[in-house]
Every structure is written in C-alpha cells, then in structure tokens.
Amino acid sequence: MIRIIILGGSFGGLTAALELRKRLGPDQCDILLLAKDDRFVFIPSLPWVAIGTRTLEQISFPLAKTLKRKTIRFSQQAARQIDPEKRLVHTDQEDHHYDYLIIATGHRSANEAVPGLGPFDGPGHSLMSPPEVLEARQSLKDFLLNPGPLVVGCAPGASCIGPSYEFAFAMDHLLRQRKIRHRVPITLVTPEPFPGHFGLGGVGNTRRFVEDALEKREISYHTSAVVSRITSTAVELADGPKIESCFSLILPPLAGVKAVANAKGFIPVDEYYRHPAFPNIYAAGVAVAMVPVAPTPVPVNFPKTGGMTEQMARAVAHNIAADIQGGTRISKDLFAECIMDMGDTAAYFKAEPVRPPRNVACMAGGKRWLWAKKAFERYYLWKARRGKTFAAGWGW
Ligand SMILES: Cc1cc2nc3c(=O)[nH]c(=O)nc-3n(C[C@H](O)[C@H](O)[C@H](O)COP(=O)(O)OP(=O)(O)OC[C@H]3O[C@@H](n4cnc5c(N)ncnc54)[C@H](O)[C@@H]3O)c2cc1C
Known part of the structure; x- marks a missing residue:
C-alpha cells in the first residue's frame, strides 16, 4: 500500500488530503495527515476575532471527524525533522515512513527581524x-x-x-x-x-x-x-x-517552519510544486518558496493567499495521483482573488495571473463585498467541515 503523509491541516494540507482521496481510493493509498493543531481555523477571519465580532470556535472545527469521514487518518503531531533519504518524518511521538510527502506547514513569524514585534516577545x-x-x-x-x-x-x-x-x-x-x-x-x-x-x-x-x-x-x-x-x-x-x-x-x-525548512527558508519547488531534489516530496501554500514580483526600495515579499494555497494543493493532489496511476502532471499559473474588510464596507480584487502582465487586474468596493465576505466564510466552513472542497476558481 502506498503511504502518503501530509504535514499541515489548514488550507493547503486539508485541501490536498481531500483532493487526493477523490482521486485515489482507500484501496490505492493510505493517507495520514499530521498537524501541530487539531482544528482547521479559517485564518482570514482572525482579524474579526481580534476585533471581537467572532470567536475562535465560530471560525474553526476539529480535523479528526472530517478526515475520518473520508478515510484519511489524522494525528495531532508536529513534525520535528524530515529525513528525505530514508523517507521518514520524525515527530516527538514516533517516526512515520512515507512514499509521498506533502509539506503544507505554513509559516513561522520571523519576529527576530525587528525588536519588540510581540506579542509574546x-x-x-x-x-x-x-x-x-x-x-x-x-x-x-x-x-x-x-x-x-x-x-x-x-x-x-x-x-x-x-x-x-x-x-x-x-x-x-x-x-x-x-x-x-x-x-x-x-x-x-x-x-x-x-x-x-x-x-x-x-x-x-x-x-x-x-x-x-x-x-x-x-x-x-x-x-x-x-x-x-x-x-x-x-x-x-x-x-x-x-x-x-x-x-x-x-x-x-515570514519564514519557513524550522522542522521542515531547516534554516530560514521556504520549500523550493518546480512548476509541479515538487521538490527539485526529492521528486516524492511536494509542497503547497505559504510553505512554498516564491520570489517577489519585483524589487522594491524596502523589501516586500510575495503574498500567498488562501485561494492560491488551494490552487497549489489541488495541483499537488493531481500530480501525485498522476505519478501513482500514470498520467500527465499539471502546472498552472496562480491567480489571486481576495475580499478586504474595510469596516463598514469591503473591497474585492482579482489578479489573474498573479504576476504581471495580467489578463484581469481590478479592485471594486461596496457593501455587497462585505456581505459576500461574511457569506463566503460561513459557506466555506460549512462545506469544509463536511470534507468537501471547492471547484477551482470558485469564491476566493
Ligand atoms: C490575519 C490573516 C488574514 C488573512 N486573510 C486572507 C484573506 O482574506 N484571503 C486569503 O486568500 N488569504 C488570507 N490570508 C492568507 C491565508 O490565511 C494563508 O494563505 C493560508 O492560511 C495558508 O495556508 P497553509 O495551509 O499554507 O498554512 P497555514 O494556514 O499557516 O497552516 C499551517 C498548518 O501547518 C500545521 N503545522 C505547522 N507546523 C507544523 C509541523 N511542524 N508539523 C505538522 N504540522 C505543522 C499547522 O498546525 C497548520 O495546520 C490571511 C492570513 C492571515 C494571517
């Protein structure tokens, strides 16, 4: 039985797990998702938690039940180190062997960059x-x-x-x-x-x-x-x-999570989101290394949005299924689509592809975007809790 391990249970890890299961049944592969946290949190709503219009419980759900429904194993364990030669993930509890590994561990806040950033330091x-x-x-x-x-x-x-x-x-x-x-x-x-x-x-x-x-x-x-x-x-x-x-x-x-990126870095990938040195390791989301759009007088790095993370995770699932079943890997230009809360109103923007020159580049404001942002949060959580992913290009 082929063993696939996914590190991370957020937009990248959860989407990759569910999309993989759609393509490969339980008789074809065993999927184990390991995450430091036991809940999926709808991160885009965190500013609302800070302001007090949401609680963490309202914007999150436990991963275990959702994954079990789809015959995906889950364990709350943080990867401590990866041994790509031996194909092992080490955690504090045990070692896990994999045939394919997906890294979707997001970021580490590099607070050491500026004294006083806080909040805990x-x-x-x-x-x-x-x-x-x-x-x-x-x-x-x-x-x-x-x-x-x-x-x-x-x-x-x-x-x-x-x-x-x-x-x-x-x-x-x-x-x-x-x-x-x-x-x-x-x-x-x-x-x-x-x-x-x-x-x-x-x-x-x-x-x-x-x-x-x-x-x-x-x-x-x-x-x-x-x-x-x-x-x-x-x-x-x-x-x-x-x-x-x-x-x-x-x-x-932001920097890569130390356990998977060793030093400061994010994970390098080729056009298929596959590690250039280890073809059975893929990465998705914030964990992926991406160069800035263009140099700026003061450094500004490339944003990796939730929607882009899901696009990467879907491509990763497709490509691993293609590796296993035989098929063609895909590489797709990413697009970015976001709704920015502005208090009493909101604004929507879309950049397609995400790097210029673009076919679509626009921003529009209005109260309807605030309603859309709130509705999307509810709908996303409702759907993700049931183990359903979104069609490419929908909603973000
Ligand atoms: C405040 C805020 C607002 C945002 N708003 C928007 C928005 O409006 N629209 C939008 O598109 N994007 C938004 N984003 C960006 C979006 O949240 C990210 O793109 C998305 O969360 C990235 O998902 P990810 O799966 O790559 O990583 P993350 O969401 O960072 O999740 C990382 C996962 O890895 C796990 N993990 C970490 N370390 C380990 C380890 N060592 N071993 C195992 N598991 C580990 C964690 O438990 C977690 O499950 C926002 C981000 C922030 C911070």
Missing part, C-alpha cells in the same frame, strides 16, 4: 495565529477603555500585507461607532512603495483605491517604511520619526 501585537489574536483581543479591550495613538502596519520583508489594512480600517470603524475616534490618531506604516501594492506591484487601480480609502478615513501613512523597533510607547522608523503609539500591531516577515 515584545510589546507589539499580531494577527498571524490564533494565540496571538486572542492576546490582541484581550489587549484591545484595555486599549478601548483607555484609548490613545494606534499604529498598524508591516515590518520590512513582510508578505501578508492585506490584514494590516483590514485591521486599520476595522479599528477606524469600531472607534467611530464608539464615538472615540477623535482620541485615536491612526497611522499605517508599510514597507510597500505605495499603499495597495500588496506585494503584487499593485493590481489595476488598487493604489488609487487604497490611498483614497485611507485619506477618507483620516488614516495617515508612511510608505517604504523601515520599522526598526517597537516599544510600549512608540513605533520607531529607521530613517525617521518615532511614532507615538499606545497599541502597535506590526505584522512580521
């Missing part, structure tokens, strides 16, 4: 994982009782830029609702050369759209900003001012 706050978001939620409660200047943004080298805008817009909306916006100057600091670059070089009209939105909401901004330190009272920029801050949320640059 400095005074800053973050949205990058459930524990960090729960900390932000708690600290925000105190901040709202005793408001003051707020600084939101990203550190140099960040790739997950969109959520910093979402948080700034959501805070603006929340503070206006509470009639305390006048007590909270909001500043956005970003390594992007212009607002709405998103690590993609901008998409159609995103620059004008995001600049207008910031100006309309009186959120001041610093572009090509090099955040050099966060203290409990300020965010410091290398080339300029110390910006006074009572609550600082600066998203970090």
Whole structure:
C-alpha cells in the first residue's frame, strides 16, 4: 500500500488530503495527515476575532471527524525533522515512513527581524495565529477603555500585507461607532512603495483605491517604511520619526517552519510544486518558496493567499495521483482573488495571473463585498467541515 503523509491541516494540507482521496481510493493509498493543531481555523477571519465580532470556535472545527469521514487518518503531531533519504518524518511521538510527502506547514513569524514585534516577545501585537489574536483581543479591550495613538502596519520583508489594512480600517470603524475616534490618531506604516501594492506591484487601480480609502478615513501613512523597533510607547522608523503609539500591531516577515525548512527558508519547488531534489516530496501554500514580483526600495515579499494555497494543493493532489496511476502532471499559473474588510464596507480584487502582465487586474468596493465576505466564510466552513472542497476558481 502506498503511504502518503501530509504535514499541515489548514488550507493547503486539508485541501490536498481531500483532493487526493477523490482521486485515489482507500484501496490505492493510505493517507495520514499530521498537524501541530487539531482544528482547521479559517485564518482570514482572525482579524474579526481580534476585533471581537467572532470567536475562535465560530471560525474553526476539529480535523479528526472530517478526515475520518473520508478515510484519511489524522494525528495531532508536529513534525520535528524530515529525513528525505530514508523517507521518514520524525515527530516527538514516533517516526512515520512515507512514499509521498506533502509539506503544507505554513509559516513561522520571523519576529527576530525587528525588536519588540510581540506579542509574546515584545510589546507589539499580531494577527498571524490564533494565540496571538486572542492576546490582541484581550489587549484591545484595555486599549478601548483607555484609548490613545494606534499604529498598524508591516515590518520590512513582510508578505501578508492585506490584514494590516483590514485591521486599520476595522479599528477606524469600531472607534467611530464608539464615538472615540477623535482620541485615536491612526497611522499605517508599510514597507510597500505605495499603499495597495500588496506585494503584487499593485493590481489595476488598487493604489488609487487604497490611498483614497485611507485619506477618507483620516488614516495617515508612511510608505517604504523601515520599522526598526517597537516599544510600549512608540513605533520607531529607521530613517525617521518615532511614532507615538499606545497599541502597535506590526505584522512580521515570514519564514519557513524550522522542522521542515531547516534554516530560514521556504520549500523550493518546480512548476509541479515538487521538490527539485526529492521528486516524492511536494509542497503547497505559504510553505512554498516564491520570489517577489519585483524589487522594491524596502523589501516586500510575495503574498500567498488562501485561494492560491488551494490552487497549489489541488495541483499537488493531481500530480501525485498522476505519478501513482500514470498520467500527465499539471502546472498552472496562480491567480489571486481576495475580499478586504474595510469596516463598514469591503473591497474585492482579482489578479489573474498573479504576476504581471495580467489578463484581469481590478479592485471594486461596496457593501455587497462585505456581505459576500461574511457569506463566503460561513459557506466555506460549512462545506469544509463536511470534507468537501471547492471547484477551482470558485469564491476566493
Ligand atoms: C490575519 C490573516 C488574514 C488573512 N486573510 C486572507 C484573506 O482574506 N484571503 C486569503 O486568500 N488569504 C488570507 N490570508 C492568507 C491565508 O490565511 C494563508 O494563505 C493560508 O492560511 C495558508 O495556508 P497553509 O495551509 O499554507 O498554512 P497555514 O494556514 O499557516 O497552516 C499551517 C498548518 O501547518 C500545521 N503545522 C505547522 N507546523 C507544523 C509541523 N511542524 N508539523 C505538522 N504540522 C505543522 C499547522 O498546525 C497548520 O495546520 C490571511 C492570513 C492571515 C494571517
């Protein structure tokens, strides 16, 4: 029996597991999914948990039951090391042998890049994982009782830029609702050369759209900003001012998970999402190494969205099934499609393909996108919990 091990139970790992099972029955292969966490979390809703409009329970479900339905084995174990020569995954509990391995372990926040990023190693706050978001939620409660200047943004080298805008817009909306916006100057600091670059070089009209939105909401901004330190009272920029801050949320640059990427790196892959040196190892999602769209004065890395992660995971499942059953591997240009929450409204953008020049590059705003974002979250969780994946190109 062929043994396939999948590391990670999020957009990449769960999609790869379910798509593989669609293609290869239980008589053809044994699939074991190992993940550090025992729940699937709909990460795009983490900013709503920080703001307090969602709980973690509402945006997550246990992996074990869903996977069991599809005859996929699950164990909550974190990979500690991979031995690609012996085809072994080592965890603290046991060693697992594989014929094929899929790495979908996401990111590690490289907090060492800027002193003070936090939240567990400095005074800053973050949205990058459930524990960090729960900390932000708690600290925000105190901040709202005793408001003051707020600084939101990203550190140099960040790739997950969109959520910093979402948080700034959501805070603006929340503070206006509470009639305390006048007590909270909001500043956005970003390594992007212009607002709405998103690590993609901008998409159609995103620059004008995001600049207008910031100006309309009186959120001041610093572009090509090099955040050099966060203290409990300020965010410091290398080339300029110390910006006074009572609550600082600066998203970090990301790195690969140490257990699978050894040093800092992400996993290198060829056009089939296959490791160039080990053809039975594939990777999907944030764990994959991707070069920036174009150089920028301050480094901005390539964003890997949930939708792109699923496109990669589907290609990986197809390609492993092709390796096993005989068939042609696929390599497909990725596209990016996102809805950005803006508090009382939202904006949709699409970049197809994700790297320019593009066939589709647009951004549009309106309340209907906020309803669409909320509806998509509910529908996605409902469907994923039942072990169903989405048709390519739907919804994201
Ligand atoms: C705040 C925020 C908002 C976002 N909003 C959007 C959005 O609106 N739209 C969008 O398209 N994208 C959004 N994204 C990006 C999206 O969430 C990611 O693209 C997606 O989560 C990547 O999925 P992944 O499977 O690659 O990794 P992750 O979601 O990071 O999951 C990693 C998985 O690996 C497991 N793991 C980690 N280490 C190990 C180990 N050593 N051994 C075994 N398992 C391990 C974890 O338990 C987890 O299951 C957002 C991201 C953030 C942080």
